Amino acid sequence: MFNVTVTETVQETDTIRVLRLVRSDGEALPTYPAGAHVDVTGPTGVTRPYSLCGPPEDTGAYTIAVKREENSRGGSQALHDKAAVGTELTIGAPRRLFGLAPDAARHHLVAAGIGITPLLAMAYELHALDAEFRLHYVARDRAGAAFADLLEHSAFAGRVDFHFGLGREATARALAATLATSGEGAHVYTCGPQGFMDQVTTLAARTVPEDRVHRELFQAGDLPDAGAATAFEVELDTGEVYTVPPDKTIAEVLEAGGVPLDTSCREGICGTCVLRVLDGEPDHRDHCLSAKEKAAGDQIAACVSRAKSPRLVVELW
Numbered sequence: 001m002f003n004v005t006v007t008e009t010v011q012e013t014d015t016i017r018v019l020r021l022v023r024s025d026g027e028a029l030p031t032y033p034a035g036a037h038v039d040v041t042g043p044t045g046v047t048r049p050y051s052l053c054g055p056p057e058d059t060g061a062y063t064i065a066v067k068r069e070e071n072s073r074g075g076s077q078a079l080h081d082k083a084a085v086g087t088e089l090t091i092g093a094p095r096r097l098f099g100l101a102p103d104a105a106r107h108h109l110v111a112a113g114i115g116i117t118p119l120l121a122m123a124y125e126l127h128a129l130d131a132e133f134r135l136h137y138v139a140r141d142r143a144g145a146a147f148a149d150l151l152e153h154s155a156f157a158g159r160v161d162f163h164f165g166l167g168r169e170a171t172a173r174a175l176a177a178t179l180a181t182s183g184e185g186a187h188v189y190t191c192g193p194q195g196f197m198d199q200v201t202t203l204a205a206r207t208v209p210e211d212r213v214h215r216e217l218f219q220a221g222d223l224p225d226a227g228a229a230t231a232f233e234v235e236l237d238t239g240e241v242y243t244v245p246p247d248k249t250i251a252e253v254l255e256a257g258g259v260p261l262d263t264s265c266r267e268g269i270c271g272t273c274v275l276r277v278l279d280g281e282p283d284h285r286d287h288c289l290s291a292k293e294k295a296a297g298d299q300i301a302a303c304v305s306r307a308k309s310p311r312l313v314v315e316l317w
């Protein structure tokens with residue numbers, strides 16, 4: 001954990017605020033791979049993950065972009081309303097759940113809305129590596145597109161395609177046209193609302209193998225209704241057995257039992273609480289595991305996911 005101080009705030013759009021953070025003790029921050037995020041604990045104590053969106057080689061400061069979410073636990077609202085220059089926040093070390101494939105022949109970065117944040121860091125890194133890439137940025141209009149000015153004046157401006165105000169069908173046609181020319185060895189990275197990423201994944205699947213399509217979530221989106229849950233048992237690899245009632249999560253039950261478990265977002269986004277599954281069938285309700293990992297069934301996000309089998313046997317990492 002690091003104490004950091006806000007040194008600059010920029011209101012990029014009506015709903016997106018950019019914060020520049022430096023270590024309060026004046027030391028350098030850790031380097032991070034493009035696509036990484038940090039858990040930020042804001043002025044009201046709510047912790048949320050935010051993608052790092054500055055140049056990854058800049059260890060003097062981290063940049064995050066915060067979209068105001070009205071229907072949330074208040075973490076983003078506090079960073080909009082209460083975090084000013086001089087405000088001290090706490091952040092975790094950078095973690096990468098979404099990153100560049102080092103062996104890709106070329107990279108297609110496809111962002112919508114606030115989903116630009118991890119892909120902006122990727123663009124910085126790919127440009128620094130002199131790699132082959134294009135960045136596609138979809139938004140309802142230019143005024144709502146964070147970092148539009150920065151991208152237009154960046155050293156890689158010639159690699160950026162803006163798709164503003166096109167509507168769903170025209171956007172799909174534009175993305176389909178560009179993804180159709182991906183060629184062998186291309187990887188596709190997408191970040192944005194769930195429906196947008198589903199659309200990009202479907203379009204990319206026409207030319208790119210599934211394991212070369214990478215997606216990130218910046219908000220929980222529509223998780224399955226936890227109210228439909230039933231009780232099940234969780235057995236630890238140490239032999240202790242806990243009952244998870246319909247109205248509690250695995251994480252809540254383990255914490256109540258004094259079992260040490262790291263959590264952060266508690267919304268199935270960040271991956272902090274993921275446990276190894278040794279036996280039983282998970283009922284995945286998270287957005288942090290990939291489709292492949294969910295199908296393998298040997299991991300579970302304890303903060304939101306449940307069990308289809310009467311008992312899950314899990315191992316604390």
Ligand code: FES
Nearest residue numbers: 264266271273303
């Ligand atoms: S705490 Fe973030 S996925 Fe569970």
